[in-house]
Amino acid sequence: MSDKSFIEVQFPVSKISKESYKERKANLGQTLTGLGKWWGRKPLILVRATILGLLLPATNDPVKDRNIFLKLLTMDDEGLYKRKVKSISTKDIYNFLEDKEKHTYFELDAKRSPRYVKEITKDQKDELQKRYFETLSYDEKIALCCRPEEVYNAISKKEWEEINAHLGTNAYSLQSLMDELGQKKFGHTPIVGDCFAGGGSIPFEAARIGCEAYASDLNPVACLLNWANLNILSKSDEEIEKLRELQQKVYDEVDKQIQEWGIETNEDGHRAVSYLYCTETECPECGYTVPLSPNWIIGKGTKTIAILKDNGNKGFNIEVKQNASSEEIKVCESTSTIKNGKMICQNCRSETSMSVIRKDRVDTEGNKIYGLRQWNKSEFKNRKDDILRERLYCIRYLRRIIDEKGKVKEERYYSTPNDRDNDRELKVIRLLEERFDMYQQKGYIPSAKIESGEKTDEPIRSRGWSYWHQLFNARQLLLHGLICESINNLACSQKEYAIGLLGMNKCADWNSKLGVWHSGAGVENSQNTFLNQALNPLYNYGTRGLLNLGNSWKFNISSCNFNPGIKSIKTIDARTLESKSDLWITDPPYADAVNYHELSEFFLSWDKKIIEDIFKEWYADSKRVLAVKGKGENFNQSMIEVYSNLAKNMPDNGMQVVMFTHQDVKVWAELALVLWASGLQVTSAWNIATETESGGLKNGGNYVKGTVLLVLRKQNSEYTAYLDELYPAIEDEVKYQIDSMKDLDDKEDPNFTDADYLLAAYAASLKVLTSYKNIEDIDVQYELSKSDANSPIVTIINEAVKIAFDYLTPSGFDTFTWKTLLPEERFYIKGLDTEKDGVYSLNSYQELGRGFGVKEYSDMMASSKANHARLKTASEFAMKHTNESSKFGQSVLRNVLIALYKSSKEEDATKGKAWLRNEIEGYWNERSKIIEILDYIKTLEHIDNMEHWEEDVKSARILVELVRHDGV
Structure with a gap:
């Protein structure tokens, strides 16, 4: 046996790639994503495979090494079947069987559809499922399976005996195997470290499979996520349920206060779900105040639009209409008042660059000077004389109706804000003004200044927002402040404060002035701030009421129920850490466009006070100057x-x-x-x-x-x-x-x-x-x-x-x-x-x-x-890109593909041969190359996944013989 590790000799990249892809496609169903936003998390299966590959030895039997590796990851045939959670259809199994077995296990109903005979046993059904499953490709199999991390105790005692015999161990769980392999290699349980821990995939998976985990990051938001991964997700269902109870208590307390204030309920008792705001500004040509939006579609599913109507006072009323006609929707889709950075006035039809409207200019030294005034720390709404002002133009309400059967039904509808709605907006502002200083002092809402940076300059430049709280409107700040106040009142333990912080971060992400309104059918809701890796202010955005924010606050916490063992989480610069690890696995910000240090300050502006209170050994700023970037x-x-x-x-x-x-x-x-x-x-x-x-x-x-x-x-x-x-x-x-x-x-x-x-x-x-x-x-x-x-x-x-x-x-x-x-x-x-x-x-x-x-x-x-990527066939290419000057367009191969296309299209291979003779310069010298290319294309025949080449391959079989026997 060499000193090399498995991963130094081989690694099943195809299967691990497919499993990583499957995990990625789970989206919000991924284990760690539910706790909070971070950029570029690596799939947990990739981390597990990496750690296993480092600890497993490379023996003199590489095939057995691979089989053991796959068995430990439940990627072998037996493991895949144990992960199978979706049933193969009766019809597929019936079509798979020979006639004799069809009669044994199935009967046909009146519609000639197969169904199992009554006498069939569960074991027989399972055997049929397994036989069919074994014929599938790896891709087809994992489509029917859960992820490796979702199966527990999937490796049988017999399989463990096989594993132990090969490795010289005595383990009967992945955790005990990690310990034994670490003892053999390092004399102790292996320590896995990550000094760029970020979203926490590496430390979490290391701890879950039985290693000691060390996590550090310069950024305290990343450390908070890592702490929660290891200290919350590792807990039992009972302990997780207690945290869910806290989430509900906070929600109920906030809901009670909001209902007492009456700021989300209209005169009919209907509860507001969403509020839509737009920016408006004055047209420099005609003096009209123009509401800005790329289009005025509110909801494609509900056919809801906003119609601009001249109010006779150098401005526009915005009328919300549901069940609009196709023609009205078409008009609204094409009605833009802001496009390609230019305001389009709906009165005089002039187009004016927003940089002109903002009064941006260039000084004598060529530096760009931004024209908008910078908001001060005490401001959370625009002034009446500001160049850019915000306006509420639509509210979506929820009403409950009891139908004739006595069942409660919920209906949502949009409305144009009336005077009472506007009064409620003013009340929100008054309530926030009364609490604003106290909320900032206690850290319930942000008070930090936005530092200049590549991404953080955008709200400063384009809106004049100089402080983090200005990325939220009054309604958002009041609601979020209430949530933070309730966390402070109700949380007792470090875990409860942490779960509150993570919930608040989700609310901030899903309820800011940077949340685009998604008008798509089945959605019709505001989206999260970090749809992309930027801080881009919008001219038209959505705000969520508490009912609509509930899923963000009461985010799902899944129990992975494992003992994380010894773990360490530190806020520290990787250049100065002194902690020892046997295995360092890192995902550094190398050639990376993500400005983690800047973007995470969005969350840190909400988290700072509680982090300082509950993690006293941590600092609570982004240490931007030290960031490796x-x-x-x-x-x-x-x-x-x-x-x-x-x-x-x-x-x-x-x-x-x-x-x-x-x-x-x-x-x-x-x-x-x-x-x-x-x-x-x-x-x-x-x-x-x-x-x-x-x-x-x-x-x-x-x-x-x-x-x-x-x-x-x-x-x-x-x-x-x-x-x-x-x-x-x-x-x-x-x-x-x-x-x-x-x-x-x-x-x-x-x-x-x-x-x-x-x-x-x-x-x-x-x-x-x-x-x-x-x-x-x-x-x-x-x-x-x-x-x-x-x-x-x-x-x-x-x-x-x-x-x-x-x-x-x-x-x-x-x-x-x-x-x-x-x-x-x-x-x-x-x-x-x-x-x-x-x-x-x-x-x-x-x-x-x-x-x-x-x-x-x-x-x-x-x-x-x-x-699903693949190349074009000769017929799909047809005659495209033939006259271009590119090397491929003039190549022998491209001309061979054209010859095949012509042969297939005209069902006459002589047409293809004529093309080759006429178009390929030095045809006789290139003939052997042409023959080798055509012979190669012939090999695409009788391959199940290459059926789209069938016609061209037929032509290739004939054409190659014509070329091979061609004479002068």
């Missing part, structure tokens, strides 16, 4: 300081995994230099695709990205090498890595695609590079200070990728012919190879594009939908 020399130097410190705080046999978003070679090169300079050595790398349908193919294909796991150990070499000495070693390592992956791969259920082999080339080059103490030709500090991509590390990685591409010749192609194809041609053929293997991940095409240096390939794609 951005790119460039300073950022890279900060990263070196962080990872040098982590290396110092792990044992000599400790390991690290750095997770980062896979982008281009330059990112790899920079990160490799950072980690190398930190005293770390790359031992392997794996790419996990976690894409979801919200992504798509954009900007030349560089949009949906995978997560790379870069596996590292301490660098202990004292050797120095020269750059030119590395290339032979890199070539050997690339080929060795590809060969070993191919040997390990399951031929019946392939795990690796070409994209994975290409990634192995990246890893192989870095493995060789970082195995030396120094490279004479490389000055790390100098390379990290450069902004261009002409780094020797980039050259090394590109050379490794080229070696891999030349080595990965598709079946049926001559190696020499393959090397003569254009990068675009090789991309297309390798893409077809990927599709043949049943891989539809957009990430795989992006990997091929990066590797071949093909930046623009969107025209080649028939579908760019995540996990």
